[in-house]
Amino acid sequence: MSDPPAAPPPEVLFTGFPGFLGSALLRRVLARGDGPVACLIQPQYRDLAERRAREIVAAVESDAPGEAAVHLYEGDITEPDLGLGRALDDPALLAEVGEVYHLAAVYDLGVDADLAEAVNVRGTQHVLDACDRLAVDRLHYVSTCYVSGRYDGVFTARHLREGQSFNNHYEASKHRAEVAVRERMADGLPATVYRPAITVGDSRTGETDKLDGPYNLLRLLTAQPERLAFAFSVPGADETELNVVPRDYVVDAIAELSGRADAVGETYQLCDPAPLTVPAFVAALSDAAGRRTVTVPTPKRVAEAAARLLSAAGVDVEPATIDYFDHPTRYRCPNARDALAGTGVSVPPFESYVDRLVAFARENPDVGDDPMV
Template sequence: MSSTEPTILLTGFPGFLGSALLERLLARGDGPVACLVQPTYRELAERRAAEIAGPDDDRIRLYEGDITEPNLGLDGLADLESVRELYHLAAVYDLAVDPAVGEAVNVRGTEHVLDVAADLAVERFQYVSTCYVSGRYDGVFTEDHLREGQSFNNAYEETKYRAEVAVQERMADGLPATIYRPAIVVGDSETGETDKYDGPYYLLRLLLAQPSRLALSVTLPGSSDAELNVVPRDFVVDAIAYLSGLESSAGEVYQLCDPAPLSVPRFVDALAEAGDRRTLSVPTPKPLARAATERLADRGLPAEPATIDYLDHPTRYACPNTQRALAGSGLECPPFESYVDRLVAFVREHPEVGDAAMV
């Protein structure tokens, strides 16, 4: 039981990453933590808070609000004057997000959080971006890259890019911030647990929906040269918890990616092997692959046309800054092939999990 005022403000709870990160922050002795929660998710937030800290522990304080509103929809900031560190994770994680929703949540929402950080005069601002601010950058994209004149696969990438630009502009003006760019986040590498079947899960579920003796997948003209950079949730939150505790991380950008990712064909092979599927990859022009995926989705099968763009994604991600900072910590991204079987097992055991984003 704590009687002190909150020292940390967290957005993105009770989301997938936010819940795990909150657990890590409390475990290292931080807090109390004020969590901004949308009214829609209040009940879920209360359950997860009790699971993490216990029903009689007040180290987790829930505040109903909304980042799409000025002042985060709060009735003043008097209750948060003790906050000295702000973790901003709230965003729409959806490749097919409506541009207007992406703009409201990812861009304007981040600007509102930045304004509150300024009003509270926080000593540290921890921001979770994404490697895919790269858009379709042709080449190796590192922590030093951002404004490269790139095009984007979708509104999700573009709005997250614009949000990071806003954060970096405030950093240039003196905000003591750290930016974390995860690659494609999947379930826990130990348990396989996830709360949303999106991204690579569409590939996996489509394979599992087909006969084991012969499952079809598509390969685009550029697939053999493309990489699917995937990271498990536990690595992402462990890295953020560790790096955010370093004074030297202020002002830095860290890409939380796999330094040795699989090519798209090898990635599909890994899914097929873990799912016990004999797979035939059919060379398919991209427009035809997208049209076929749309038809599958219309028939209720696990398919998302927006994922097709990642089968010939031209960007490769490198993380030299992250590797330097994590050296000696014991933290490193595990190879996808070392935990893919756990992801597959979780999907098979939990068909009730959906693909809808928290908005």
């Protein structure tokens, strides 16, 4: 009896698995017929990665039997060679990789400077070095709209280095990381950059694996009586846009654009072209949470101090979120809208799915806000 044929080596490399966004996108990439896929994972997440990989492969193979394969490689983007060493040069392992999806990052507004630099900046540089070593045909890099920092005005995909200040180390490190990617693109690396806005749960199910960002406001509201709840209103909030998109839109957009050759060299902001202002967002969240909410004019420093006191008292309200109540930047996405026109991929209005976000958060109180690091 002849030996069974050897499994084909991976052709795609993912970072950021088994994260929430990476898991959903991996399924879409496999369902499209790309792969086999190698996923770079940290040892502490192996059990979760194995479980999610099995679930994804089973789901994909129910539609396309035998075509999905996921290989898990323990490593770390903070290390040179991604902690993979000679595997990058071995044709039986990773040397055949021609496409890289880089999603791994510390998504945490309160991250300290050293960790943000190690993961978001140096980690991205190590991924770029691996792309050069593998001579990949394409890199897909997930950035964030908030590379804008506190840019005063309309910020589009054309903007990057505008002399802006930053709200926190997360924003600053993601900015430096995208600058590094764009510099490699200028040197000839075929790549596409995707900048999601504030990403919340799935618009159809509400599902998420991290209750951060806008969920801080939800926790504040639900910790108060239904008949009367209070929320902060810092100076400038009435004119501030809070740009929020659901996970499924981000995944659908990246899945669509990553399969198109005409997207190489482009940067796409995956944001809501018609976002709510902060007062309208608070009102929509209050309605979904069943709260009659009064907004209290509050100096910003007082609001930040109150958030710290609330967190110490057990109501987890991240003080760093207060900076987004008077954030001066407005995000627009003309090239993303044009590229996605006619595909069926578009941003649903926040009011159309906020009730599902609230329901999921209430039904899953054990979901935390810690980043996957």
